[in-house]
Amino acid sequence: MTERVIVVKVGGGEGVNLDTVCADVAALTAEGQPVVLVHGGSHLTNVMSEKLGIPPRFVTSVSGHTSRYTDQATLDVFTMVYAGQVNKRIVERLHKLGCNAVGLSGADGRLWTGPRKDAIKIIDEEGRRRMLRDDYTGRVEHVNADLLCALLTAGYTPVLCPPALSDQGELINVDGDRAAAATAVALGAATLVILSNVPGLLKSFPDPASLVTHIPKAQIGDYMVYAEGRFKKKILGATEALNEGVGRIVLADSRVEQPIRAALAGQGTVIE
Amino acid sequence: MTERVIVVKVGGGEGVNLDTVCADVAALTAEGQPVVLVHGGSHLTNVMSEKLGIPPRFVTSVSGHTSRYTDQATLDVFTMVYAGQVNKRIVERLHKLGCNAVGLSGADGRLWTGPRKDAIKIIDEEGRRRMLRDDYTGRVEHVNADLLCALLTAGYTPVLCPPALSDQGELINVDGDRAAAATAVALGAATLVILSNVPGLLKSFPDPASLVTHIPKAQIGDYMVYAEGRFKKKILGATEALNEGVGRIVLADSRVEQPIRAALAGQGTVIE
Numbered sequence: 167m168t169e170r171v172i173v174v175k176v177g178g179g180e181g182v183n184l185d186t187v188c189a190d191v192a193a194l195t196a197e198g199q200p201v202v203l204v205h206g207g208s209h210l211t212n213v214m215s216e217k218l219g220i221p222p223r224f225v226t227s228v229s230g231h232t233s234r235y236t237d238q239a240t241l242d243v244f245t246m247v248y249a250g251q252v253n254k255r256i257v258e259r260l261h262k263l264g265c266n267a268v269g270l271s272g273a274d275g276r277l278w279t280g281p282r283k284d285a286i287k288i289i290d291e292e293g294r295r296r297m298l299r300d301d302y303t304g305r306v307e308h309v310n311a312d313l314l315c316a317l318l319t320a321g322y323t324p325v326l327c328p329p330a331l332s333d334q335g336e337l338i339n340v341d342g343d344r345a346a347a348a349t350a351v352a353l354g355a356a357t358l359v360i361l362s363n364v365p366g367l368l369k370s371f372p373d374p375a376s377l378v379t380h381i382p383k384a385q386i387g388d389y390m391v392y393a394e395g396r397f398k399k400k401i402l403g404a405t406e407a408l409n410e411g412v413g414r415i416v417l418a419d420s421r422v423e424q425p426i427r428a429a430l431a432g433q434g435t436v437i438e
Numbered sequence: 439m440t441e442r443v444i445v446v447k448v449g450g451g452e453g454v455n456l457d458t459v460c461a462d463v464a465a466l467t468a469e470g471q472p473v474v475l476v477h478g479g480s481h482l483t484n485v486m487s488e489k490l491g492i493p494p495r496f497v498t499s500v501s502g503h504t505s506r507y508t509d510q511a512t513l514d515v516f517t518m519v520y521a522g523q524v525n526k527r528i529v530e531r532l533h534k535l536g537c538n539a540v541g542l543s544g545a546d547g548r549l550w551t552g553p554r555k556d557a558i559k560i561i562d563e564e565g566r567r568r569m570l571r572d573d574y575t576g577r578v579e580h581v582n583a584d585l586l587c588a589l590l591t592a593g594y595t596p597v598l599c600p601p602a603l604s605d606q607g608e609l610i611n612v613d614g615d616r617a618a619a620a621t622a623v624a625l626g627a628a629t630l631v632i633l634s635n636v637p638g639l640l641k642s643f644p645d646p647a648s649l650v651t652h653i654p655k656a657q658i659g660d661y662m663v664y665a666e667g668r669f670k671k672k673i674l675g676a677t678e679a680l681n682e683g684v685g686r687i688v689l690a691d692s693r694v695e696q697p698i699r700a701a702l703a704g705q706g707t708v709i710e
């Protein structure tokens with residue numbers, strides 16, 4: 167059944183509308199369309215970190231990728247927000263709409279595992295290169311598709327989020343877009359929808375009129391230049407998913423009515 | 439297989455030792471003994487509530503039971519701590535020890551459902567009776583044993599915690615001891631172990647020499663008089679579990695080496 171699955175990633179940026187996303191997930195699953203929902207929580211993690219007196223810090227690797235600096239104290243906040251508040255409030259929304267959701271972090275049942283980058287080379291605030299060693303981030307290399315298939319077959323809707331589990335059994339912060347892409351690949355999903363608080367890939371961010379509506383698979387590399395900040399990871403995830411058999415990726419807006427249906431109908435940036 | 443299951447509840451009070459509990463769970467499951475672990479998080483919820491500027495409040499019902507006053511803001515903190523930080527750090531501990539843990543809240547997959555007490559009659563700080571209407575607490579009336587059996591059969595170790603789900607699909611705070619008792623009943627478990635930061639039921643709290651070592655099932659009601667504060671819920675849960683077929687309940691100390699094995703060997707208060 168999993169080739170029929172749609173994997174939907176909804177970001178955790180400010181302004182993302184979880185209500186419309188959940189309404190769409192509940193309606194689709196009620197029609198018999200299996201959905202796996204992957205979510206973020208970055209904005210609320212920033213807010214909570216500030217409140218708890220451990221302000222968020224972001225680091226830029228020498229290869230130009232920006233990620234949250236995740237020491238153990240930050241990982242506690244990150245895990246509370248993602249796997250606690252955001253995940254269970256999404257699960258609650260779905261149950262209120264009659265959808266039998268099961269929320270899991272990537273650590274549960276070794277759902278998402280992969281190597282921890284135990285030392286990353288970064289460029290610090292003063293522009294100097296240095297090694298960061300107490301950072302708990304990594305990437306998803308293996309997805310426990312059996313657990314997801316068992317849940318889907320039994321009629322549950324999996325709701326997934328970071329942290330994942332390192333090969334040494336540690337909680338690690340992983341990028342949600344790329345984790346969603348790996349999940350779509352592992353399930354052999356036909357479609358991956360990545361929703362955020364912008365209409366899709368914009369040639370001139372933040373001008374919505376500059377939306378790129380279609381990217382042929384062969385030309386995806388040419389569009390990386392337009393990706394701002396965290397959008398780089400979305401394009402990277404999309405590239406990985408396309409290369410490993412996912413037929414269609416849509417980068418779309420969460421802030422519209424029926425955002426998943428709109429994305430499936432081609433609104434946003436369609437990569438195929 | 440579930441009649442072989444041991445349900446272990448570990449409290450969330452100050453001083454509870456999760457490391458020794460997790461080591462014991464991992465060792466038992468490695469020997470082929472299926473375990474369902476239920477945990478609390480009350481102390482850390484109090485700490486986090488204070489840090490976030492919403493100090494914990496407890497209310498006493500007219501029938502004499504004390505519970506956390508759980509409005510929506512408190513429920514957010516409660517859910518972050520229980521289903522986020524505490525649950526996933528236990529899952530991490532177990533994975534590091536080679537135990538394939540899956541952490542779930544009672545809301546996931548409608549694992550624990552029951553009525554929300556949408557209005558409870560309390561006695562306030564001034565000793566006056568009044569109705570509390572914005573409190574999200576309730577009790578577990580139904581356990582999704584199918585989901586737990588499927589996980590256990592597939593080799594996973596379920597790690598469960600509140601919140602549960604109300605019959606209207608809302609997250610609700612439920613008592614962990616009574617939820618663990620309901621879980622043991624639903625699984626037909628032979629044994630329920632309830633670990634906390636005291637050696638068991640004490641006739642003269644906190645004197646460890648006053649430990650009640652054995653309570654015959656027929657006399658459990660006579661011992662309620664010795665139960666202080668939150669221990670009332672443990673005795674209540676034990677009574678419910680015994681009445682519905684669980685053969686043996688042990689109230690024991692989490693702060694010893696191999697706390698589960700010690701409890702199974704009869705250290706603590708054995709009710710049967």
